[in-house]
Amino acid sequence: MTHTVDTTNSDSGRREDDAVQADAIESELDASARIAKRPGSASGTGLSGGSDARRASTNDVVVARTDVEWLGRYLLGTWADVRLGARELTARPELQRIDGQSFEEHRARVSGQLKLLVEDGQVHRAFPSAVGGADDHGGNIAGFEELVLADPSLQIKSGVQWGLFGAAVLHLGTEYHHTTFLPAIMNLDVPGAFAMTETGHGSDVAAIGTTATYDEATGEFVLHTPFRGAWKDYLGNAAVDGLAAVLFAQLITKNVNHGVHAFYVPIRDAATGEFLPGIGGEDDGLKGGLNGIDNGRLHFDQVRIPRLNLLNRYGDVAEDGTYSSPIGSPGRRFFTMLGTLVQGRVSLDGASVAAAKVALTIAITYGNERRQFTAGSDTDEEVLLDYQLHQKRLIPKLATTYAASFAHEQLLTKFDEVFSGRADSDDDRQDLETLAAALKPLSTWHALDTLQEAREACGGAGFLAENRLVGLRADLDVYATFEGDNHVLLQLVAKRLLSDYGRRFAKADFGVLARYVVEQAADRAVHGSGLRSLGQRVADFGSTARSVGQLREASAQRQLLTDRVETMVGEVAAKLRPAAKASQKDAADLFNLHQSEIIEAARAHAELLQWEAFTEALEGTAGVTSGMDDGTRVVLTWLRDLFGLGLVEKHLAWYLMNGRLSPKRAQAVGLYTERLSARIRPHAQDLVRAFGYGPEHVRASIATGAERERQTQARDYYRAARAAGTLPVPEKKPARPR
Amino acid sequence: MTHTVDTTNSDSGRREDDAVQADAIESELDASARIAKRPGSASGTGLSGGSDARRASTNDVVVARTDVEWLGRYLLGTWADVRLGARELTARPELQRIDGQSFEEHRARVSGQLKLLVEDGQVHRAFPSAVGGADDHGGNIAGFEELVLADPSLQIKSGVQWGLFGAAVLHLGTEYHHTTFLPAIMNLDVPGAFAMTETGHGSDVAAIGTTATYDEATGEFVLHTPFRGAWKDYLGNAAVDGLAAVLFAQLITKNVNHGVHAFYVPIRDAATGEFLPGIGGEDDGLKGGLNGIDNGRLHFDQVRIPRLNLLNRYGDVAEDGTYSSPIGSPGRRFFTMLGTLVQGRVSLDGASVAAAKVALTIAITYGNERRQFTAGSDTDEEVLLDYQLHQKRLIPKLATTYAASFAHEQLLTKFDEVFSGRADSDDDRQDLETLAAALKPLSTWHALDTLQEAREACGGAGFLAENRLVGLRADLDVYATFEGDNHVLLQLVAKRLLSDYGRRFAKADFGVLARYVVEQAADRAVHGSGLRSLGQRVADFGSTARSVGQLREASAQRQLLTDRVETMVGEVAAKLRPAAKASQKDAADLFNLHQSEIIEAARAHAELLQWEAFTEALEGTAGVTSGMDDGTRVVLTWLRDLFGLGLVEKHLAWYLMNGRLSPKRAQAVGLYTERLSARIRPHAQDLVRAFGYGPEHVRASIATGAERERQTQARDYYRAARAAGTLPVPEKKPARPR
Known part of the structure; x- marks a missing residue:
């Protein structure tokens, strides 16, 4: 399986302390990105149905592709x-x-x-x-x-x-x-x-x-x-x-x-x-x-x-x-x-994922058909999704939607176990409630963000009711505050993280413990929703992931994300320690003084849970991924990496301030997520097709192929006029903004 | 005037290289924040009408207050x-x-x-x-x-x-x-x-x-x-x-x-x-x-x-x-x-500012009246705006709204000069168009973000049409893409920045120039909308602002923000340099490969323009701020600092990756913006009152005082029942999430 993991830019031999040149990294990334850049362009439509981006790894060649039918069933x-x-x-x-x-x-x-x-x-x-x-x-x-x-x-x-x-x-x-x-x-x-x-x-x-x-x-x-x-x-x-x-x-x-x-x-x-x-x-x-x-x-x-x-x-x-x-x-x-x-929260989590899937189906389909501005040609306008910015606006959201979808599946499974009585202990119930409280805020906000980005990415067409984005967004707006206000839910999660932390280190000194070696408890960490544990000393991290290449390894991503949760919880716990001996008023003031940090720690935890769910879905347990071909695994791995490194990028300041990433490596993270978006771009249409929503579900006129027909008609018109010599001559090539 | 600038935590004697302890900074900040924390709480309503937060500076005592009438007229x-x-x-x-x-x-x-x-x-x-x-x-x-x-x-x-x-x-x-x-x-x-x-x-x-x-x-x-x-x-x-x-x-x-x-x-x-x-x-x-x-x-x-x-x-x-x-x-x-x-863009900028003002008037009024959860007391629930998170959600948006309002006034002035013919050169027109293209995206997105945050901060009540937030948000949604799609406008701004840059350094080497000393051109920089110039060597910056205290100085904020624009533009210009000699196709591909950076540079420039406008409004030119009392100046300075340092915080990863801020100082930025929000909190109601919108404009039932009446009625009921001994005894104090 190792040959399917993208190791094109592997530079694991490099030392952390080396001044890894961002420029060098960038050109490396550029080179590899180019390989996968526009495999579908030959089709002329920008659509990547059945696309197959050839890519080289160090030892082998894997054709990155998306088995839509298999993936659809898996989802x-x-x-x-x-x-x-x-x-x-x-x-x-x-x-x-x-x-x-x-x-x-x-x-x-x-x-x-x-x-x-x-x-x-x-x-x-x-x-x-x-x-x-x-x-x-x-x-x-x-x-x-x-x-x-x-x-x-x-x-x-x-x-x-x-x-x-x-x-x-x-x-x-x-x-x-x-x-x-x-x-x-x-x-x-x-x-x-x-x-x-x-x-x-x-x-x-x-x-x-x-x-x-x-x-x-x-x-x-x-x-x-x-x-x-x-x-x-x-x-x-x-x-x-x-x-x-x-x-x-x-x-x-x-x-x-x-x-x-x-x-x-x-x-x-x-x-x-x-x-x-x-x-x-x-x-x-x-x-x-x-x-x-x-x-x-x-x-x-x-x-x-x-x-x-x-x-x-x-x-x-x-x-x-x-x-x-x-x-x-x-x-x-x-x-x-x-x-x-709790089922209200569970179901809003799932409904939000479904809405995000439809939003992306609409925006990516349109982005693959709609043309605007000529860039590299005098006559042919570019398909929107070929613009870097358009990729950056939509493709990371596609990665998050996959993560949220896999995370929801775990939540629903947990819910079913508890409510069927198959695993109905107090701990199970608490885990379920914490998991729901962690995931519902992220997915409901993600749905709103995705619907809004999709609406803006579709321009004026996105604002028409007939294209559904505005209606869905208006309806889902309240999902962020009902069945538990999102911020209040995250605070509940934080409370659980803090109490787990407290239980573990009841008698130890917090300052020391924040960086202490704790036992690996992967199964519980993934399936439960309590505090994630680190398998290694945090202090080791710097030397564990020495290179950009290694950032793409699941273990490195896991460590970066887990370390952040663990450290934040440990720090907050230490800051809140005086509350135990303080008056009710002073304790409340102390808590309030760190409320934002507390909620941020809970959010980090929830993001980690999504990442773990994606990784588990990718790696498969008990044979559930049997049937995933290598090409699909490549694409899904890119998508998981984009999600994981996207989280690292989002919180880059934290990683820098806390010495977890060097400035040079931090720059490489952003460059690499950009390149990942470009690599995934040819597969974007397949990745939304795998959501399995047909026209009868999507019901957006811009996602029916109408735009492609219009574009074809326009290009045919100009082509014919040029061929017939009837197209008026331009006075001079007009300057155009781009 | 110096005594009005907040120097409470001045530690300008420290060296950049000193390991400034974030913890120490934090406790300093805590101490000073406490001074200004709840000056209005004696009133019992949480409303800060006529509030006056006493605060100590090193040399003098200034009563921070807001002259609502004067400020309203000024706005x-x-x-x-x-x-x-x-x-x-x-x-x-x-x-x-x-x-x-x-x-x-x-x-x-x-x-x-x-x-x-x-x-x-x-x-x-x-x-x-x-x-x-x-x-x-x-x-x-x-x-x-x-x-x-x-x-x-x-x-x-x-x-x-x-x-x-x-x-x-x-x-x-x-x-x-x-x-x-x-x-x-x-x-x-x-x-x-x-x-x-x-x-x-x-x-x-x-x-x-x-x-x-x-x-x-x-x-x-x-x-x-x-x-x-x-x-x-x-x-x-x-x-x-x-x-x-x-x-x-x-x-x-x-x-x-x-x-x-x-x-x-x-x-x-x-x-x-x-x-x-x-x-x-x-x-x-x-x-x-x-x-x-x-x-x-x-x-x-x-x-x-x-x-x-x-x-x-x-x-x-x-x-x-x-x-x-x-x-x-x-x-x-x-x-x-x-x-x-261009007037379409100018007017959308102004309308968006007006909508953000009303949104904050609603959410801050409600946040000052609505109570939820008891924290430091057995009986009295906290006013929402006393929660740190609620402050963090609304008060930076208040700062941005002030910045956008002052920036809009400059844009409108420029527009009037051009269209009246008083200053109607090609350069003037270009400056106007660039300024409009820079500000309209920021203000329209800001209005949407503010309306949404306000809606969520008002919970279910925010979702009712009678409270206006959802209706305004739905209507303003399209402002982000009409009269010029926001991203396309920012790209126009970037084009201007790049061509200005190119003009200045036509014959020089870009790599060197990116850090070159360029002439100060404050007047042009503020009033024009072309590339901002740095007054000092970028390399000097590290030693210029040695401390948290200095981050609060306008000159330090200006340098941080200007440096970022200048550096980003210089870097992108260098990367795009090969395009001059490339084929149309390759040039387009190169541009596309850096599209996100290009747009980010334009955004940074637009943010700087907002900051300059705020600073100019605060410092006053030609006596227009005559009548601003010292107390009001203190509050507005906090607000400007929150805006400026909020931008630094937003882009903290950039400052860290580019060595402009040390990790310790970077941590202090976030802590300080949090404290600034807490300091401004008692003045928040006055700051929205200064927007000057009466009930006939706000027309939101939750911002009419109805919530305060309900809260008073509820508290009176419990108080009376407690006094009469008719309140049932709790079985045991119930545990509550907070």
Whole structure:
């Protein structure tokens, strides 16, 4: 396999201390880049379908190519059939978004589409077989994610109904609730809201103001909204469709507040659609996107519900008002309850990856067809993707999308293991929650960045609704702040990293430990989501990766990325150490003084997890990559290297400030990622084809081949006119900007 | 004045070579930061109206404060009265956007609003007094920019009518066209399209396919669209309202193509609204934003117009078909014609600054009122803007907005000088165009980034249309690619930088010159937009700024920023040198191989121009800052330093790789910008108040004080319950994520 790894520029014999000349490196890189530069140009279309860039390695010749069919299947992952089934669903026009509808029309359409999903039945996968489901948690999410391509409003509205409202009844309720409420939730007889967030409290769920006070006299809970900030807000299904809600409120009995619990509450009269007595609400109105969902507000004025409507899996109140819970610690109980709802984050991670895939399919297809400015010729304009800048704008995003896709597959697998009960320990659950909290921020932001870059890369055409980029971006915008604000999630990850760190070095001195040799724990490090460990002394690193060539080795990339996480966590831990002995106020101030660093460490960790997932997908475990041919491996290795070294480049200042890279080597990183983009460029079209989205999913007029037809027509026109001698003579060759 | 410059941490006695300990620097910074940390907290609201942070300098005590009224007036700039007048206009509800309208309704509303603008008369300012205008170019743009706050669709639609369609007739036409066409354009009897862009050609205007062939036999031009890619596209007023267009086409006479010229062309029958014979079109339909504008496509099938409809200021055709032009070079002629339309870029720069100001007004007001998570207290939640991360997300954007605002004022002044004829040399025009090409990309991207960060910083509330951030972002999205794609504009800037560089060092060796001492030319450097010059040897820099303290000096920031531009331009110039002797193809390949660097150099140059503008606004020239009190100067100096050092931080890897900053000093840069954000934090509310936008302009429900009321109500509720002993006892203090 070694011959497939790109060793063209191997200079591993060089010493770190040598003044490695950036110029020399650059010309080396140039030379090798040229080899792979424009293999597809002979085809004349700029399209690289079946492209095969010949490249030389030191010992062998491997034809870099992309086996689109194999790769496409590989990307579909464990739940390939479910995904393909869901894609058939999203290809049905009646499930697709119609641009330009009023939000009332759009809401009505999506409500109707939900009924089609019920008929289809796929959305019931996660529910217990006892009530007609399939107990298939991973498959359920895999299918759900694909719905984003029909209409993100459809996806999220179905997520509200079955993934939040229904899932809360399932996971927080018990037998009684399952048999009483689930059937009507599943068949949509009772559309419902997930009433957690309040106007005054989003991310800090523990501090919500709504109360549910047990009245021993009547055996009822009294639900109450004590002030305006405690109105439930931004709830899908609340403005129009919801007949019931799962309401989160502070459970109070015998004058003790037992913290946030969930209650099943009817909110509207099914016959009239009017709010039930004591309940009121407001429509959130038009939003930046997702306007097919009727988000709204709810408030409660001493509303009474039966005691049994408490979803009592993790906390119950007896008739006499006695509280009991299988989990003694209120904090742990709270996080356990919230943890059952992790699937929202898991599915947003996957949906964001799907959206990024479609965005790149559109922009790369267009970039491969659209021509602008003549550069090396008097007559032929260049294809956009042949411009270095265009490559730099899109191809690293392609690499990140692959990384995010493979990382998501791991997250979904972990999710399925936990929720199926196959691996359901406390540690497993914590790992799952941390992994979801790490990946969801990166993928949702990546989707927005990718959609925006794609939109700008397509110019005015990208701004038209018919080309989908603006609509998807508008809808996905809120993914960055719902189901956990991205920054708050990263802070949760950081907390976990710090506590892992603390556990390991409980009795040692932090300053020393930051650079200490810790045991290699690759399996746990990759599969778990806790603190990554370094296999070698950090101090060794300088001599481990001596050259540009070695930066391309997975082990060097891993070390650079892991070292950064480890060092940052160690440094922050040391800085936060005084907090242990400080007053609450001083500890909070200290934490706040390092908040940015803390979050940056979590982000670095999440990036590393993506890189590990990509590397594992590339290296294969247990034979899953069997069938990957050498050419495909070359291309995917370039892509993984671009992702890994792109991360190093992004954080180059850190590596320089901390003495991990010399200035000369640092310069080489940037030059090399640029060359990698150029090498991958001929394979870009194949790499988006492997995402497997057909015209029925992409539905962007600029990605249908229309632009290629227009370009061909224009060139034919000029060619014919030149041949016939009818083309007017230019007064003089006009100067053109380029 | 020296005592007003922040010298708290001055350590200028230190040697560069000393191992300046980052930790030591950090604790110094911490200490001083604490002084200014929460001066307004006594008010209990987190609002810093009239805040005065006491701070100690080595020799004196200056009370950092913000004179909101003075600063507000200063920001209004030269055309203060025009801006205030335009703001009165934008405060009128009938000119404001109504969210949620269908695009047909929105178009109709904006069309109606244009008539109100005619009645108001302000939009006629730029036209000649001979036809009822005021010959006031700067004022016209200043007023136009403010319209963005009523509705960006209104702004851009009026820009299409008077700033593009009308301005093309004005600047490219002559007396005949002015008297014949302008009156009906000004009073909106003839709404018109600016038909330049084609489906197949956006940025490369010189390559458009539409032809205007002179027919000597009839004395007419024959307008023709030879293929689908040559359809005019994305034209405002083309889909519905346009009765005429200024059409850009290749002027062909006697079988010679004289390049792109503009023609006045009636396109619809005013009575029926139908296209005239030979003309067809399509509606561009729904877009990502600006849906109050009827963008569409036009195509022409052998359409005949009178010879006199050629807008003939820069090129004319006599009755016998003889072409003549006052500008011999077709290239220069082309760029001269396009140059007359620079006002589009100027005004987008200003409108983007206005949008960023409103975005920050919303997010900072909300961040100062919204509370989330208890940190240092059991009961009181923290105001969002007291979190370090929240400061880091918003306050540097505040600094950039000030920089962009001051830079825009310089651009507008330059524009007014050129268009009024007061300073209208070729050099002046080139400087203006380069300055516009440099600033427009930065400000339009900054507006998008700021709107997005503001939207995310406001959480779910930020996603509601009623809080305006999503709507403004959607509308401004296209500002990044229209009136010149941002990347293409930066490439134009780079071209200018390279040619300036080449001119200066025509006969010298580039390698040496890249570090050569060049003459200081501050005035030209600041006011012109060509290549900035360094006043000192680059090699001296290391010893010039020896310490963190000195990084805060304007001279040190200027050197760091200027050095980077100069070095990058010199390096790229050296790399491109072989192109002079290469074939067209090889030269193009070489250019392409360095395209990213080239654009990065232009971006660095544009950032420097913003920094210079901020610094000049701070230092004042010709007494314009008279009235700035010392306290305000302290705050603005912090803000300028945050902007300048923020740029250094953004490009830290470059400074490290190129040996301009030591690793230790580089670490101090990041720590110091963090501390600057904390120092500015108490003044943030005043700094957005100085933007001068009232509730009638901001129109975001979360920025009306509603959130503060909700927070007060909630706290009062808990306080009263605690006092009365009715608050239920917590089971145990719940664990909360922070």
